[in-house]
Amino acid sequence: FVERPPNVDLVVRACQNRRIAAAQDEPGLLFDLIDAQPEQGRVTVTIPAAPGRKARAATLAIRFALVILRRPCNGADPALPETVSVTLVDVREVSQPEDGSEPVHWRLLTTHGVATLTDARRIVDLYRTRWIIExxxxxxxxxxxxxxxxxxxxxxxxxxxxxxxxxxxxxxxxxxxxxxxxxxxxxxxxxxxxxxxxxxxxxxxxxxxxxxxxxxxxxxxxxxxxxxxxxxxxxxxxxxxxxxxxxxxxxxxxxxxxxxxxxxxxxx
The missing domain is CATH 1.10.740 (Transferase Inhibitor Protein From Tn5; Chain A, domain2)
Structure with missing residues (x-):
């Protein structure tokens, strides 16, 4: 995130419960922080078919919050800054799919500004283009x-x-x-x-x-x-x-x- 070119924005799916800089009464881990946020709205999208899975309409609950990621303790370049600010968009399917597949749950870290549900929906749509790219x-x-x-x-x-x-x-x-x-x-x-x-x-x-x-x-x-x-x-x-x-x-x-x-x- 720190070393990206100035004309490039990123949308990255988080897989690790990273350390964050937080206030005294806030959780100090990424996932814990977003789990404590209220829903900012819901959107409905079509999840395309895949081997062993039928296409379906999914209602997604959206949460988002500005987060300050800490530099990793191990393996990080010490010349990097101590923290970097990004936005976390949390996307969760609100019901269990009828076909038994895993409900959608994406935690998306982005350098794009996210202030409204429309902004968050844009991040979701950007991330979903990965299927076409793949x-x-x-x-x-x-x-x-x-x-x-x-x-x-x-x-x-x-x-x-x-x-x-x-x-x-x-x-x-x-x-x-x-x-x-x-x-x-x-x-x-x-x-x-x-x-x-x-x-x-x-x-x-x-x-x-x-x-x-x-x-x-x-x-x-x-x-x-x-x-x-x-x-x-x-x-x-x-x-x-x-x-x-x-x-x-x-x-x-x-x-x-x-x-x-x-x-x-x-x-x-």
């Missing part, structure tokens, strides 16, 4: 392009590979988010204009006779394209939802088809 890096790594295993000795080649993989990973992430038709994005948000007639032709070719084998989304939407790419990636339309691995395979298949449409095989 899924993006998962696509770059184990669920997609496995960049950590790339055997490239030339640093410039590695930079070019990671840049290309990053662009593809963003497209894959957009397709995963659009697969249920909830993002209102257009096909042009992730594809070139020339890609649309190819995607429409593939959709018509892939559609089957049953309702679940037909593309349910409007032509020109990213959800329409996501259905096509998922089918190309091996998704049948019947079981589960297509994830980044399926979208990666499907996007590679689509790009191969796209290249094929440009070939003129006059002399084979």
């Amino acid at each position: 899924e993006f890096f998962r696509t770059l790594k184990s669920a997609g392009f496995d960049i950590e295993a790339a055997d490239l000795g030339d640093p410039h080649a590695m930079i070019n590979f990671v840049a290309a993989a990053t662009i593809a990973a963003v497209t894959i992430k957009q397709l995963v988010q659009a697969r249920d038709g909830n993002t209102d994005q257009l096909l042009s948000d992730a594809f070139d204009p020339d890609d649309q007639p190819i995607i429409e032709a593939i959709s018509a070719k892939l559609e089957g006779k049953t309702e679940r084998q037909r593309n349910p989304y409007p032509i020109g939407t990213l959800a329409f394209a996501a259905w096509v790419i998922a089918r190309l990636g091996g998704w049948t339309g019947y079981y589960g939802k297509p994830g980044p691995k399926v979208m990666r395979i499907g996007l590679a298949e689509f790009n191969a088809i796209k290249v094929g449409t440009t070939l003129k095989l006059l002399d084979v």
Whole structure:
């Protein structure tokens, strides 16, 4: 917190019950202090689905307070100041989830100013974007392009590979988010204009006779394209939802088809 650049703010989930500077009648530990604060309000958010967990609406009780963290006793640079002031935003789900999963409880330390419930909600929303960030890096790594295993000795080649993989990973992430038709994005948000007639032709070719084998989304939407790419990636339309691995395979298949449409095989 002390050494952050002046143009950077932080939101960090606290996992340790840190020592704090407190008045004589106040607790001297971070969690004890926030536990003693009254609720400043409640907000309702959607907790997205995850393996073994269904999506659900969660009502969260919000507490926040300015806290003064003490420098750790062991291992800290003695040149650092004795204390640093940050805000702690405490977020707790008020009821037990019906699926038996653990209720949400986040303790978020931030350098952002928090004076109102609206400010606190903004911190919660900022923290929740970590899911998108984690899924993006998962696509770059184990669920997609496995960049950590790339055997490239030339640093410039590695930079070019990671840049290309990053662009593809963003497209894959957009397709995963659009697969249920909830993002209102257009096909042009992730594809070139020339890609649309190819995607429409593939959709018509892939559609089957049953309702679940037909593309349910409007032509020109990213959800329409996501259905096509998922089918190309091996998704049948019947079981589960297509994830980044399926979208990666499907996007590679689509790009191969796209290249094929440009070939003129006059002399084979």
